[in-house]
Amino acid sequence: MLNGYSFTNPSPMTGGERWYCSGRLRWNCNVCLHVNDDYELVCIANEHGHSPPIYEKTDDGLYVEIME
Template structure:
């Protein structure tokens, strides 16, 4: 999972040009078609950023994992 601007993304797909495209985790339940593309250094190079929902809130727990609030 990748988090960007308060929104979680999943389903990374490697493109032929070497970029990785991530989709919003609320794609199915909210019909949110937002995606971002990152390079191998996790720099966001391209995005479609009009979410159909509010950002989700996550908190890091002791072992470094994140849980959704």
């Protein structure tokens, strides 16, 4: 999670991983971020064209998106 947006589908790249906005398919969002091997943010590309989803934390610590 970053600024209320969730990211998924990490793909390895030199020096870390690239993560994609979880709204990539639903909202055609092309935001991706790059983290280094220590999971520190290196850069973020593009801007979200949608509001951040609303999540609820379950009793076992997982986050579930609330569908409107």
